[in-house]
Amino acid sequence: SFAVGDQATFNAPGFDITLGDNAGDTTHFGRLNVTGVNVTISEDSATVFTGTSTATSDLTIKAAGNITDEAGATLAVMDLATLNASGDITLGDDTTDTTNFGRLNVTGVNVTISEDSATVFTGINTATEDLVQNSGGDITDEASTSFAVGDQATFNAPGFDITLGDNAGDTTNFGRLNVTGVNVTISEDSETVFTGTSTATSDLTIKAAGNITD
Numbered sequence: 001s002f003a004v005g006d007q008a009t010f011n012a013p014g015f016d017i018t019l020g021d022n023a024g025d026t027t028h029f030g031r032l033n034v035t036g037v038n039v040t041i042s043e044d045s046a047t048v049f050t051g052t053s054t055a056t057s058d059l060t061i062k063a064a065g066n067i068t069d070e071a072g073a074t075l076a077v078m079d080l081a082t083l084n085a086s087g088d089i090t091l092g093d094d095t096t097d098t099t100n101f102g103r104l105n106v107t108g109v110n111v112t113i114s115e116d117s118a119t120v121f122t123g124i125n126t127a128t129e130d131l132v133q134n135s136g137g138d139i140t141d142e143a144s145t146s147f148a149v150g151d152q153a154t155f156n157a158p159g160f161d162i163t164l165g166d167n168a169g170d171t172t173n174f175g176r177l178n179v180t181g182v183n184v185t186i187s188e189d190s191e192t193v194f195t196g197t198s199t200a201t202s203d204l205t206i207k208a209a210g211n212i213t214d
Contacts, residue, residue: 001026012036072096144169151175
């Protein structure tokens with residue numbers, strides 16, 4: 001059992017960190033800072049990142065609550081960041097944050113992530129309400145990636161391309177859709193409903209297994 005009232009800092013450069021993964025574990029941190037190779041933490045409450053957190057391979061966070069970061073937080077994940085929250089996920093939303101993931105997989109209610117580099121989705125991604133992805137690079141997905149967004153999916157990649165649902169095995173479903181990018185190409189496995197102001201400074205290509213409306 002862990003019960004940390006304020007900040008928990010775990011530093012294992014060159015090694016892995018695995019906490020809260022066993023049956024019967026109880027894990028609570030007020031705030032969290034990690035450095036390791038593969039970092040896997042299951043927390044029985046909300047997770048709040050602070051300071052500079054680094055995983056030179058994968059980061060896996062499961063939280064029984066929201067996953068957020070404090071202003072000025074840095075998240076540097078070289079490969080796959082898996083974020084699973086019973087509540088909302090909000091990362092990189094402050095102007096002083098620095099957020100970079102090699103690949104990204106999310107599960108939450110409202111998911112809002114601002115990344116300072118390209119975003120590559122992988123695996124099964126679920127937002128039972130809204131998904132907002134802001135990226136300082138292209139937004140793409142790997143083959144066999146799944147999206148299930150209950151309400152609005154917003155993808156912002158000003159100056160870059162957005163390409164989703166184009167691979168064999170992809171399953172892509174958004175309740176409503178809003179996009180900003182240069183070349184925007186989205187293949188959806190259901191109807192497509194645009195909302196708000198959508199911008200493609202070059203080409204927009206939408207393939208829908210249903211009506212395309214706004």
